Amino acid sequence: MTVSSPDLKEARYTWGADEFLFVEVDESMSLAANFKVMSIARKLSDAGLPGVVDICPANASLLVRFDPDVLPPSSLESTVRGIERELQNHNQQTLETRIIEVPVWYDDPFTAEVAQRFREGFHQEPDGTDLDYAAKVNGLKDAAEFIRRHHEQPWLVSMVGFVAGLPFLFQLVEREQQLQVPKYLSPRTDTPKLTVGHGGCFAAIYSVRGAGGYQMFGVAAAPIFDPAQSLADFKDFMVFFRPGDIVKFKPVTEEEYNAIQAQVEDGTYRYRQVPVTFDASKALSDPQAYNQELMEALNGI
Template structure:
């Protein structure tokens, strides 16, 4: 459901949460991204930062410079000026991520989980395959890697992207682990609900896991040019395409990243329109799978 008017609520004394609906849709995220951009461009006194998510927006503000009520009036005015989500255009770049699907690293993490926590847990790729009525894990790999992904939000771990498939034929779903894993390798690609995410560092985790990328998305060592001005790679409105690769290719990319010589494959910013995306989707057989 998309709300007739954005719902504002306080988050402590320095944050405002604006909700646009309770659906996981590209339209709501476009509106969230558009309002975040408009808020920063407006240079509203007291606004520190905006954090768009799937269907909501969090705003960090200084209460000594602007009151909650005044900020709410400003935000609702901007939201009305944006119009429909279908009218919003945003700048987006496309990044290509090599990825080893059905890889040995996430397989080892799954095996450890079964040995120590839940011996009845099915391997994640097989679990996702069966849950989504796919023929086999090879079809799962084709479906998951067959689309560009939209970066709807960053969060949880530093620089972690939460991704939505732009091709509806590639929409998959899977519940999180219960209980979670104690270890997940850096660069792991996983799925929770309808969202795909990449783990920036080693750590615990609850997403179903099935692939690993050597592309750094968080780098405190700042080894590559993309990390010179900030420690994280991605931004909301980025797009990612996962390109299946071998373990040998993974190791070569990882080696180049470590020595600072790896050249990322990134297409520069271009305007992305929800209207054009909807027109493209209407031409598809959305029930077809690869």
Template sequence: MADVTGTTTDTGTRYDFGGDEFVYVEISPEMSLPAHFASLAITRRLREEALPGVEEICPSNASYMVRVDPDRIDPRDLVRELQRIEAEVGSAASEDPDFVVDTRIVDVPIMFADPWTHEVLMRFRDRHQDPSGTDLDYGARINGYDSAESFIAALAGAPYLVTMMGFVPGLPWCFQLVPRERQVEVPKYVRPRTETPERAFGFGGAFAVIYPVKGAGGYQLFGSAPAPIFDGAQEQPDFADEDSVVFFRHGDLIRFRRIDQAEYDDVRGQVEARRWRYRTRPVRFSPSRWLADPDGTNAALVGELDR
């Protein structure tokens, strides 16, 4: 039996079928910004082309997935179209100064080392790599930081890109926009927790997430967001205005801003009064510019929020 049914192109991109209804495309087995930019560019072009039979386009970190109606397009023909688009825009996404993404940057307050995730993570120490400390202590140590404080400073020190949405509705997978040598990486829990508080700020592999709702979870717990990212009843103005139950979109830029308990409580008060709004600014993001000057580009992007 053949162990891989798909095909691989010269670029190393792997095309395969997820049953009769999905085409799965893996740009790279490892996460990298160029791999993500290729996924971003290809899925944006695919959306513009509106090919018949393309039902849903799901960009992800270093891959993407298309739900296909095989009664309208043979999945093999779709793969040929995707390979054409990859040739046209895949590598150009990182190299061509003309490839830009019109998106927004969002200010997302986070209380690190908050009491709520602390209480939960201490109850699940038996499922953790290091039962003796906290998740922040552990993350700091294995990433070479001398203290939880300096680790938090790094986590909040550069913006993130939402490279994938999903797992559960509204959950953003956020990849920090820093060169590889500065990227934080942490393992998931040895055994997943049966509990994670709503709006917990977690980290697993190379990705930061906010949990939209409470539930099981295996990511390291570093903090808590006071503001909702999922609003099933669309009570908050941001959600009502957009007529959406989820706040984030693929391609959003995020600044996780460290806040204290007073600001946390203040935001909670606004949420309870149903008048919370995220601070957002429209920005134009150029992958090639970022790759040429990460820190300068980040400063300009974050600067938009504080203008």
């Protein structure tokens, strides 16, 4: 399937009150649908249309907030439809982005402690662990195999939101190889900050401590939301991730986690990242080979 595949029909355009245009590219998430969403969002942003207040891309749709006193609704819709036709006609399949290494302490004591507090009445298997359950429902041998499958292939940031700075991530593998895990039966009232979680086919990193229903597998070692912008990676914006980012999780030990925490504390930590041109046609036609190409770019820095 390519971005111009007949499986992706013309988007559906609807209105939310007087200030919002909702563009539904597809009813379900796919790499092709998400790539089209990101492409429309970036081209609309680059157009600098007076009256556009905010552009919020999601997994398979985007929401545009605008000022109707400056930009007539018909003009906005016409512009977005024109962008959609342009993408279809030119079959544009590349996106300038970056690949980022995200260190994770898997099977950590912080999420393990919280998971034990929310078993009975919250979880499908009260006597087990989230990692054991995830391995079981994916037909894997054990938690170690699940962790390996989780970090060995890259993930695409399909959207950022729900709470400030939280990325949703979609693994760049064939659909039949995607890890899928149901959410908790009932949401928890507590989730450790920087928990790496999973619900359905999506991974997420909880940017702040709070409620949550995703299965918990570990904690990221460095912040992804920095309101004080104290670290160099946040000098331009307090939210680290952007839609279209490629993430490669890297397992770290407790000692490595603590060393990163010390660098965060003294303000010297930097994420390993490198600019890449993401080619959706390659990712769709041969994910395994293209993932290796992406990871080689990261390993080369």
